[in-house]
Amino acid sequence: MSVNTHPKTRRSFSENVNVMYDRAAVILKLDPGLAEMIRQCNAVYQVRFSVKLKGELRAFIGWRALHSEHRLPAKGGIRYSEIANLDEVEALAALMSFKCAVVDVPFGGSKGALCINPHEYDEDELEKITRRFSRELIKKGFISPSVNVPGPDLGTSAREMEWMCDMYRTLCPDDINAVGCVTGKPESQGGIRGRVEATGRGVQYGIREYFRNPKDVKKAGLSGGLEGKRIIVQGLGNVGYHASKFLSEEDGAIITGIVERDGALLDENGLDVEKVHQWRLERGTIKDYPDARFIEDGTSFLENECDILIPAAIEGQIHERNAARIQAKIVAEAANGPVTSNGDDILRERGIIVIPDFYLNAGGVTVSYFEWIKNITHIRFGRLERRLDEIRGHHLVDVLEQMTGQKVPGELSAKLVQGADELDLVRSGLEDTMHLAYQAIRDVWLENEQVEDLRTAAYVVATRKIACSYNRAGL
Numbered sequence: 001m002s003v004n005t006h007p008k009t010r011r012s013f014s015e016n017v018n019v020m021y022d023r024a025a026v027i028l029k030l031d032p033g034l035a036e037m038i039r040q041c042n043a044v045y046q047v048r049f050s051v052k053l054k055g056e057l058r059a060f061i062g063w064r065a066l067h068s069e070h071r072l073p074a075k076g077g078i079r080y081s082e083i084a085n086l087d088e089v090e091a092l093a094a095l096m097s098f099k100c101a102v103v104d105v106p107f108g109g110s111k112g113a114l115c116i117n118p119h120e121y122d123e124d125e126l127e128k129i130t131r132r133f134s135r136e137l138i139k140k141g142f143i144s145p146s147v148n149v150p151g152p153d154l155g156t157s158a159r160e161m162e163w164m165c166d167m168y169r170t171l172c173p174d175d176i177n178a179v180g181c182v183t184g185k186p187e188s189q190g191g192i193r194g195r196v197e198a199t200g201r202g203v204q205y206g207i208r209e210y211f212r213n214p215k216d217v218k219k220a221g222l223s224g225g226l227e228g229k230r231i232i233v234q235g236l237g238n239v240g241y242h243a244s245k246f247l248s249e250e251d252g253a254i255i256t257g258i259v260e261r262d263g264a265l266l267d268e269n270g271l272d273v274e275k276v277h278q279w280r281l282e283r284g285t286i287k288d289y290p291d292a293r294f295i296e297d298g299t300s301f302l303e304n305e306c307d308i309l310i311p312a313a314i315e316g317q318i319h320e321r322n323a324a325r326i327q328a329k330i331v332a333e334a335a336n337g338p339v340t341s342n343g344d345d346i347l348r349e350r351g352i353i354v355i356p357d358f359y360l361n362a363g364g365v366t367v368s369y370f371e372w373i374k375n376i377t378h379i380r381f382g383r384l385e386r387r388l389d390e391i392r393g394h395h396l397v398d399v400l401e402q403m404t405g406q407k408v409p410g411e412l413s414a415k416l417v418q419g420a421d422e423l424d425l426v427r428s429g430l431e432d433t434m435h436l437a438y439q440a441i442r443d444v445w446l447e448n449e450q451v452e453d454l455r456t457a458a459y460v461v462a463t464r465k466i467a468c469s470y471n472r473a474g475l
């Protein structure tokens, strides 16, 4: 195995992940047997089942791949997509292992998919299909709070997670931790505040981390902070919507372009993300949005000039055929695998910085980890200490006022006496996680001559941890 032995052919998604991982395995001088063990998925379950819909039996195919079990449970979303396939599921499961390791979430990696276009079915039909799919996965141990915990992904949401959780509770009524069998549930069903926005929030925190380091910003040929930076985002779904909303509303970035399936919107002065989102929710399209220019060819819009390009839709969007034309200074991978390994080589050669997917979109799994902890401890975060924090805050205000003889201003006093609630704790835990992980990646990037980019650095950080777990376990 050497760094650049792979020919420049078009690769499958899992081959792309392997090429990127191999680079780290070489740098770490991993024993070939161990390197191979980490590379491969440990188990894959393919399931075919039929569901009676409108009086007719309809057949479905789905998968759950288990990439690594060095930590349990294994974690990873389930996507509903008509282009889902086994190779994609295996690649995504591998990315989950690296993702959990890089942000220190003590889970193995897994992923699932059902080959379906969810828009072709009504809610009752989707519930029937989801319940049947979950039953098949539960029967084989591919959904369980202690072994394998799915979450939402492309085409699924809290609604599907609630159905899966209910199915598990029905089939395993004596499991006291049953509610922890999936994450991303509605708050009323054992979910956690801040999970819906978590991946987009993590993308915001990850990009902020990059901009906190002037040396890194300079490497991208930029200067200053996020304020005024021009961003194009592809995909206004859960991740793309939240990331672009927070970056524009809270960090002063300007969203100059939004690319969706049906075209792109352009406004050099900045799009109002919330308004575009509402328009799309009501009409199902971004077409005819009044306050921007509409461009039919969304795909080539990715090549427009901007500071940061955020692909937040699907994999394989930047590749050997368009990477040479990308004009962004930074590609911030909010989606999983949006840049192929060939595309990645071209971007690197051109000095374009890529903030890698399995770090940048790890906010979802990080908050899922918090949700799982809440579920298995059976207590809401902040429940024990919130009141005590508030009492301490009141004491502090009293002491300050007594010592200075002055009243603490209302706004400051309110901040001092406010105890942290679940959302505050989730957000601060996520921010800290993204901060620490970025620092670890950055240290490897800047200190190791063989490490040319952030992606390789992130693979080195994650692979080292996984290898260490396997070695300790004597595997």
Ligand code: NAD
Pocket: 152, 153, 154, 155, 156, 199, 234, 235, 236, 237, 238, 239, 240, 259, 260, 261, 262, 298, 312, 313, 314, 315, 334, 335, 336, 337, 361, 362, 364, 365
């Ligand atoms: P989503 O289904 O909510 O949104 C995806 C959006 O992308 C949709 O608006 C869709 O119309 C758009 N889209 C699809 N194909 C497109 C194309 N070719 N061009 C432009 N737009 C296109 O999904 P999501 O949950 O936001 O996930 C997006 C990506 O982020 C996926 O790669 C997913 O694996 C990854 N991800 C999601 C989470 C999560 O918590 N949801 C966590 C980690 C990673």
